[in-house]
Amino acid sequence: MISLKNLTKVYGHGDSAVTVLDGLDIEVATGQILAVVGPSGAGKSTLAQCINLLERPTSGQVIVNGEDLARLPERRLRVARRRIGTIFQSASLLSRRTAAQNIALPLQYLGVTPAETAARVAELLERVGLSHRANHYPFELSGGQLQRVGIARALALRPSVLLSDEATSGLDPETTRSVVALLRQLRDDLDLAVVFITHEMDTVLHVADSAARLEHGRIAEQGSLVDLLTDHDSILGRALQPQLSSADPAAGSRAWHVTYDSRSVPADWLQRISTDLGEPAALLAATIQSIGGTSTGNATVGLRSPERLAAAAFARYGLRAVPRAADPHPSTPATRATEELQWA
Amino acid sequence: MGLNISAAVQIRALADTPLPELPALLVPALGETLAMVGIVMLVVVSLGTPIAVALHNMAPGGLFEHRGTYSVLSWIVNIGRSLPFLVLMAAIVPFTRFVTGTNIGIAAAVVPMSLAGIPFFARLVENCLRDVPRSVTAAARASGGSPLQIIRTAQLGEAVPAILGGLTINTIAMIEYSAIAGTIGAGGIGYVAVTYGYQRFDQTVMLATVLLLIAMVTIVQVGGDALVRATTPHLRRRA
Numbered sequence: 001m002i003s004l005k006n007l008t009k010v011y012g013h014g015d016s017a018v019t020v021l022d023g024l025d026i027e028v029a030t031g032q033i034l035a036v037v038g039p040s041g042a043g044k045s046t047l048a049q050c051i052n053l054l055e056r057p058t059s060g061q062v063i064v065n066g067e068d069l070a071r072l073p074e075r076r077l078r079v080a081r082r083r084i085g086t087i088f089q090s091a092s093l094l095s096r097r098t099a100a101q102n103i104a105l106p107l108q109y110l111g112v113t114p115a116e117t118a119a120r121v122a123e124l125l126e127r128v129g130l131s132h133r134a135n136h137y138p139f140e141l142s143g144g145q146l147q148r149v150g151i152a153r154a155l156a157l158r159p160s161v162l163l164s165d166e167a168t169s170g171l172d173p174e175t176t177r178s179v180v181a182l183l184r185q186l187r188d189d190l191d192l193a194v195v196f197i198t199h200e201m202d203t204v205l206h207v208a209d210s211a212a213r214l215e216h217g218r219i220a221e222q223g224s225l226v227d228l229l230t231d232h233d234s235i236l237g238r239a240l241q242p243q244l245s246s247a248d249p250a251a252g253s254r255a256w257h258v259t260y261d262s263r264s265v266p267a268d269w270l271q272r273i274s275t276d277l278g279e280p281a282a283l284l285a286a287t288i289q290s291i292g293g294t295s296t297g298n299a300t301v302g303l304r305s306p307e308r309l310a311a312a313a314f315a316r317y318g319l320r321a322v323p324r325a326a327d328p329h330p331s332t333p334a335t336r337a338t339e340e341l342q343w344a
Numbered sequence: 345m346g347l348n349i350s351a352a353v354q355i356r357a358l359a360d361t362p363l364p365e366l367p368a369l370l371v372p373a374l375g376e377t378l379a380m381v382g383i384v385m386l387v388v389v390s391l392g393t394p395i396a397v398a399l400h401n402m403a404p405g406g407l408f409e410h411r412g413t414y415s416v417l418s419w420i421v422n423i424g425r426s427l428p429f430l431v432l433m434a435a436i437v438p439f440t441r442f443v444t445g446t447n448i449g450i451a452a453a454v455v456p457m458s459l460a461g462i463p464f465f466a467r468l469v470e471n472c473l474r475d476v477p478r479s480v481t482a483a484a485r486a487s488g489g490s491p492l493q494i495i496r497t498a499q500l501g502e503a504v505p506a507i508l509g510g511l512t513i514n515t516i517a518m519i520e521y522s523a524i525a526g527t528i529g530a531g532g533i534g535y536v537a538v539t540y541g542y543q544r545f546d547q548t549v550m551l552a553t554v555l556l557l558i559a560m561v562t563i564v565q566v567g568g569d570a571l572v573r574a575t576t577p578h579l580r581r582r583a
Contacts, residue, residue, distance in 0.1 A: 086486040137577035
């Protein structure tokens with residue numbers, strides 16, 4: 001597991017000093033994936049460099065398996081860094097080495113014997129599904145394959161923490177999905193604590209167990225994905241929800257924007273509300289998905305019933321409902337939050 | 345006047361070296377040129393490369409960033425790059441004599457040629473290193489490499505094809521410098537070209553030395569290009 005305690009990074013001195021990270025507290029347990037999101041300039045890449053200690057934090061601790069790495073002298077830091085595997089955005093492989101030779105690099109640095117290295121590399125290639133590409137050069141590999149080589153290299157020294165710094169940015173959706181699936185698989189098989197830094201909100205839903213929102217160098221919000229998604233006041237939770245364009249309600253009926261506000265929304269809520277109110281409920285837009293076994297999502301529902309009755313019906317099933325204004329593009333708190341978080 | 349001109353023509357005609365005698369004149373000269381350029385390139389690569397690595401890594405964002413030392417080193421390299429070779433050669437005669445005990449011959453030519461070649465090569469290699477993506481060095485650091493390991497594998501290793509290209513340019517420049525050094529009696533093709541072709545109007549020798557220099561430069565360039573191809577995976581596979 002990895003925990004950051006009061007992590008602060010300041011660049012420059014005196015009047016020109018810029019505080020990029022300001023007292024961050026983050027903890028990722030073994031077997032967990034934490035996504036860190038935030039707009040560009042929020043300090044995401046500095047955070048990444050402080051986690052794998054390519055940059056030393058100005059103050060605060062980076063604790064991996066009980067040891068604070070932030071204050072180690074340079075030589076010991078180099079050894080300690082091996083406990084943290086890093087996956088970079090562009091896989092940053094050596095262009096003149098084959099996939100296998102790239103994966104072998106950390107082992108070679110460590111001075112592992114050629115025989116042991118070969119065995120370990122074969123195992124890693126197998127694990128990321130690239131055994132058939134062992135002797136290919138980076139220019140012969142696709143974006144997803146390059147990233148798999150990068151992942152295998154990050155795992156070469158059996159780290160307990162995996163840091164992914166925008167590892168899926170720039171990949172097409174399908175490749176992103178397969179890389180994310182691989183990361184989750186590896187997390188389970190190898191008991192890794194994973195810090196997944198990204199600006200892509202839809203990837204967060206697929207990869208993470210919990211998420212933190214970084215803003216102006218501070219953690220603005222942090223929690224498990226389910227908590228964030230079922231918390232109506234969470235800006236991050238709202239931003240993680242897909243934005244839907246709904247159909248217009250029939251004349252005389254009112255459109256309600258409904259979000260899952262608890263962990264116990266029954267799957268047949270729409271039917272039940274219809275029955276309770278004695279009118280057919282019109283489904284104008286909806287997206288529902290299961291995150292960690294809990295259903296979350298949002299929907300737009302058209303109803304004729306009086307506002308008070310309808311709101312009560314929604315509340316009965318753990319839903320939060322806001323009547324949509326006549327304005328076709330209402331600036332509800334939810335859409336505002338999403339606009340603020342639409343960075344990609 | 346007419347007599348004078350015909351006398352000059354006469355002298356020129358007399359001075360032309362017969363073709364069969366050319367090898368005896370040119371082969372030793374070629375050997376001297378190769379020796380000069382070879383020694384110089386050895387010195388240039390073994391001193392220019394560390395200077396380039398130091399420049400690259402002391403610059404902002406390098407492995408051992410150090411603005412002050414970078415500026416001083418960069419300034420020294422710039423001085424070495426500013427002087428035209430002929431001026432440099434003349435200016436450092438006392439130094440050359442101090443180092444080699446003489447100011448003529450191959451030994452004396454090697455000193456100014458190296459002094460001109462080292463900063464030239466250092467800048468070429470520094471440029472090559474700068475073209476290696478920064479993330480490659482970051483990945484090598486994150487992989488637990490020591491500075492020396494990172495420099496060897498992620499910086500120089502990645503830049504090998506570019507450096508070989510630079511080495512080709514540098515070698516050709518040194519062939520050129522060796523010809524200039526011929527004027528101070530360094531020997532080699534340049535010396536032959538100057539004494540026979542220029543001072544004695546020996547057209548045969550002049551033409552022969554020109555062809556020889558063209559051939560040398562061509563061979564170096566073709567050889568250099570082949571090495572670049574051989575060390576670049578995507579060029580190698582396609583070939």
